[in-house]
Amino acid sequence: MEKKKIGVYVCHCGGNISDYVDVEKVRQAIEDEGGVMLAKTTMFACSDSNQKEMVDDIKNNDLNGVVVASCSPKLHLTTFGNVSERAGLNKYNYVHANIREQDSWAHSDDKPGATEKAILLVRAAIAKARLTESLEPNKIVAQKAVAIIGGGVAGMKAAIELSNMDCPVYIIEKEFFIGGRVSQWGAMFTTNETGKEVVTRLYNDMIKRANVTVFTGAEVVTNVGSIGDFKLKVKITPRYVKEKCDRGKLQQAIDACPVEVPDEFNFKITNRKAIYHNFPSEYPQAAVIDMNNCTRCGKCEPICDNIDFSQKEEILDIHVGSVLMATGFDPYTPHDGEFGYNEIGNVVTLPQFKRMIELSGKKLRYKGKNVKNIAYIYCVGSRQEEGGNTYCSRYCCTSAIHASLLVKKKFPDVYNYHFNRGIRTYGKQESLYYDSSAQGDIYLQAYEDALPVVSWNGSKTIVKINDILTGGREMEVEADLVVLVTGMVPRADNSVGTLFKLPKGRDKFFNEIHMKLRPVETFIDGVTISGACQGPKNIMESVNSALSAATKSYSYVSKGELETEPIVAVVNPDSCAWCNACSEACPFDAISMTKDGTKSIAMINNSVCKGCGMCLPVCPTDALELIAYSNNEIESMIDALAHD
Amino acid sequence: MAEKIRKSAKILVFSTEKISDPAIDMAGLLKLHYPPTVYTITLPCSSGIKSRWILHAYEKGFDGVFIAADGSDCVFGESCTEKTGEVVSRTHQLMKQKGIEPARLKMAAICSVCSESFVKQIKSFNEYLLKNTNS
Known part of the structure; x- marks a missing residue:
């Protein structure tokens, strides 16, 4: 391996780090570490000026390793990876040390302790940087379609935006009517336009588009796959009323219904029948029978031919590359x-x-x-x-x-x-x-x-x-x-978030990766969030976030191909004796048996391997390693951290 | 000469990128304090931890190893919990063979917002280790 020449940058983060960690002491402690060619402190590592300086340093000193010690890698892993690439250095030669969330903030009560910890964390990152190698990302096919969960204003606006970008969209709305909370509002500030008018305008624009499919009474029941390749099963609950219905007779059937229940649409200040519609311009313009309250008395059926109790629940398979959550609030x-x-x-x-x-x-x-x-x-x-x-x-x-x-x-x-x-x-x-x-x-x-x-x-x-x-x-x-x-x-029933394993914040709304810098992305790759499911927002703010989420979701699927991390398992053919344990442990069927001369060994399918590492600990001969998490890398980090 | 009484135990945490590491980050964000001698190495999934890494940590002087496991939230699938449990069982056996107290390896499922749980677990583990290593 080429001898490493590493540049180390220790960030003040304004005072977020340096108020508690003596960053100059950290710099001095690591500047003579093996492989370190330069070590600097910087007020804001992520600033344009520092990024430019890093690019110049890498080029001028021919650096082949970079360590940035700053905030959580969740925020700036991509930033500094891009800095490396702009300088011509493969981004997998950059290693991050989190000395803010996991040090200066966590130990703001113990400044000397925080400084000592920062020194060891940076040393561990340097130890890893000494062993990193250049890698090329894997490429996977991305399904060019987006599923939008929720058909309120945010969901509809996102659908129109994606449709404009020539991207097929599926809106999956749990209720039987589109429009969400806004359809319940009358005149609204600033234009005095009513909620109904806003919903009508969006619905009419959306429904004429051939690449937008709207499902109502629809719920995602299973989700398999990941970014680029989400396979959803969607349950469609029947309306028990045919869509093209004679309105006059329908009203007679509603009048005949003996069941009255509090009307959720009017927040229970009025009642509705078991067969109902929201108001004369509800979308889609089709009534529905609420089977949770219908007594099957049979009084409506003889009146209206379009009532159809033979309708059955359906399960649809939908295959998309990204999922946009717009489930709103209660x-x-x-x-x-x-x-x-x-x-x-x-x-x-x-x-x-x-x-x-x-x-x-x-x-x-x-x-x-x-x-x-x-x-x-x-x-x-x-x-x-x-x-x-x-x-x-x-x-x-x-x-x-x-x-x-x-x-x-x-x-x-x-x-x-x-x-x-x-x-x-x-x-x-x-x-x-x-x-x-x-x-x-x-x-x-x-x-x-x-x-x-x-x-x-x-x-x-x-x-x-x-x-x-x-x-x-x-x-x-x-x-x-x-x-x-x-x-x-947050919605009382947020089970769809659990289905996609979306993290929630302290307020129990869905959580973005970073409020300012990555406001619509989630920790689940390929799933974006918009509107009030993320936290309280007015309509303008919801629409802004919906447009942002639509653009982000589109960026995942637009090319039909996605680059994924080249973090996959590798087999050492010398030590592998093919016992099948790794193949049994792999949840993605990425491991099979192959021949190496006369010897049977394991073979990894790189396009299927997700890099979880489940195969590693079950190997009796330790023949498997995970790229970027090799024994050498992990154990050298442990050595660095153990040093008192 | 009596050994120096330490204020906090040296603990290596194996966290996971998508689930437990965000919780540990959030603990910092919320200024939930825990001993600064707790160090984290982040991996894709807790079920991919090798016993040899854990044993290496003890060999190099760590008092304890804490696996902040994905639990049922693991993005790689439901089998993570069971497989991480198997890693712990296998390692416990190896620890016994080497005369290392198995209680020095602890595992708990830490979800992506379980910051308080993480800090509580770490503080309690720290107290246990201090009690046993200083005694």
């Missing part, structure tokens, strides 16, 4: 008694209130009583104490204030009282706050340790607060309706 459901919810009769959530505005006629009434004083209680289910939902749901201040403007416009005699914890109508949304104040809405504010109290005095609902805007004075409002401004939470 509104937070307050627990019983939280600000009087489910205990005091006139306490509703913001989503329920918005449906009430949409469905009300000339008077705003709730449970048969006119509504005049409306008290909005903010941050319900958001900004909670540790152990709860500590995050801000971002959209709710704007949504509540917008609702207060709509209700005042539609019913001018109402009064709005906003019990808030500081209004967060960021960006253009601030104008709503101004308009609300200008129309005479009253804002009362509290800190988290003295939240407003909702009580029932036997005849009226009272909301009480010590208002910090008036020096802590106790104020109270007799409320005809209390609206709990609820935030966003």
Whole structure:
């Protein structure tokens, strides 16, 4: 092997590392290590200026090994691999040492200990760099198609974008109607366009495209494969109503249905029948029978010929190269008694209130009583104490204030009282706050340790607060309706995420690799995330992330071929005696028997081997190694780390 | 002369790129502290760890080896848990043959967001090792 000439770069990461690790001491400790030709500290290893300096160093010093000691390799492995390649050095000769997440941050309570650990981590990386070899990536066929899980605004926008790039798309929507949460909204800020109008526009654009296939009542039940080659089984639940249906007779059949259940579309403030559709322009325009509640009484069948109980569940096979998650969110459901919810009769959530505005006629009434004083209680289910939902749901201040403007416009005699914890109508949304104040809405504010109290005095609902805007004075409002401004939470049923093994964050939403630098990629190669399944977002932000995720998913499949890591198992023919143990251990059938002269030995199929290493420990003669994780490499790292 | 009493045991962690390493990263992000004498070597999958690497670590002076296993989240398949368990069993046998206390090798499934679990496990392992190596 060519003698190694290694360049080492130890990063300050601003102060993220150097506030706790003495990076200059680290540099001095490793500069005389065998093979190290130059050792530098740098303020930001990932900065353009340092990347350029690295390229110059590699070229000018003819380096054939590079070590970067900085943040987690999850963030910058690709960055520094590309730096190496730009300098003409094969990227597999670059080794990363994580001295931020696994050192300076983890040991910020022990600076000398963190510095000592950094020295050993860098030495281990150097030990590995001494043994690295140039490698070429494997190439695999990538199926040029993307599955989008979720047919809300984010999913539809991503589908249109992928379709524009000539990429076949499958939308897999669990509900029987497309549109997600947005279809439930009435007029929305900033254009006052309704949710229904936005969904209609997207649906009409999407459905005319030959390369977009939409499945409703559809769920992914199994997933086999990996990036470039996901094989999905999708269960399609029947609607039990033929798509081309005579509307007049259908309505008669709905009227005849004796079953009434709370309507989830209206957040249970109204009821629907077991045979139902969401509203006159639901998509697809076809009713559905809810078999969980249908009693099979048979009253609808004689009325409408298009009711078809013979429809059967189907399982479809879909083969795609990438999966884009757009599964959205659920509104937070307050627990019983939280600000009087489910205990005091006139306490509703913001989503329920918005449906009430949409469905009300000339008077705003709730449970048969006119509504005049409306008290909005903010941050319900958001900004909670540790152990709860500590995050801000971002959209709710704007949504509540917008609702207060709509209700005042539609019913001018109402009064709005906003019990808030500081209004967060960021960006253009601030104008709503101004308009609300200008129309005479009253804002009362509290800190988290003295939240407003909702009580029932036997005849009226009272909301009480010590208002910090008036020096802590106790104020109270007799409320005809209390609206709990609820935030966003992850979908109650996020099992599809488990199916794809998607990591979740502390907030239980799906987690991206890096919030700023890789915001739509996940640790599962080939799976991207978009919209509110990733965390609270308004529609504009969801669409932005959907476009980004569509582009990223497309980048995986666009060429029809993908480069994968050349990390595969290799067989030492001298020590292999073919016992079949490795073949039995391999979950991908990548190992078979071959002849080496007269001797039987194992053979690895590089295009099938995934580089898991399951075959390594079962070999009785230690004839198998994993490229980049050889005995020499691992044991030399252990030697370096063991050194006191 | 009495041996120096150490404040923390020297532990080698085998983590996995996709599952347990993100959890260990997140522990740092959350400033969940654990002893700085815990060092991680990252591999694709915990079921690919060789017994000889573990034994090599003891030979070179590590007090303990902790396998932060993929568990049922392994991207390479469900058999990972069972196979990693087999690695541990085989290594325990070898450790016994060499007179090394098997409890110095510990395995726990660490999911990609199991930062608190990782830190808890490591602290408890550290305490066990200190108690046994300082006594």
